[in-house]
């Protein structure tokens with residue numbers, strides 16, 4: 618996924634100020650930036666939640682434009698939001714297929730929208746096993762799971778339906794250490810399964826643990842693309858706050 622020169626203004630405020638973006642196949646790209654840097658606005662433009670005033674978005678080299686999140690979803694982009702976006706009273710299997718239920722075969726079943734619970738259950742088991750997600754039963758209501766497991770269900774759902782990109786907005790923010798690590802593992806599995814991941818996070822240790830490249834956002838733009846294997850966390854934070862300019866960094870610290 619690529620974007621060139623994205624702009625979004627809210628009255629006097631320019632939330633996205635000519636931002637470029639690039640996500641490569643098979644990578645986890647972390648997006649970091651101070652509060653108000655415009656990360657969410659850019660991510661919303663990439664996921665159809667905001668229509669940019671200017672700029673272009675490309676998927677596999679093709680120009681695309683999203684009028685809504687549903688539009689972006691149809692084109693293979695799934696987003697996991699930080700606020701544990703699952704339906705607590707429904708089972709894991711039902712949550713995985715929420716809004717995309719598999720209907721039973723035949724015209725009457727289709728007309729009456731009779732869902733094929735057995736098939737959904739089987740598919741859910743297959744998919745969760747593929748992600749090595751340890752759950753006793755897919756018929757368990759999501760409210761009986763821990764916070765980390767719930768977020769795991771949201772991640773698994775996005776991975777099941779995304780064809781191009783999975784976007785995760787602070788997926789570990791509400792979680793404890795062990796649960797956060799579990800979600801990080803799951804994100805790695807999503808990448809290793811072939812889907813590139815955009816991870817918006819304020820959690821530097823998580824970013825450094827998992828990201829292949831780091832997009833630093835500052836004042837509505839991409840300030841730098843960093844190589845987490847070559848730059849320290851302290852220098853990364855300095856780039857984020859503007860204390861360190863990208864041209865003061867060595868070539869290896871920059872990602873290409």
Ligand SMILES: Nc1ncnc2c1ncn2[C@@H]1O[C@H](COP(=O)(O)OP(=O)(O)OP(=O)(O)O)[C@@H](O)[C@H]1O
Pocket residue numbers: 627630631632650651652653654655656657658659
């Ligand atoms: N719907 C809106 N209406 C008006 N101003 C907005 C709107 N959304 C964002 N902004 C403004 O745009 C700027 C960028 O906000 P944005 O939420 O994109 O930043 P952020 O980097 O995601 O911040 P945070 O890390 O705090 O979530 C801010 O000044 C914000 O007040």
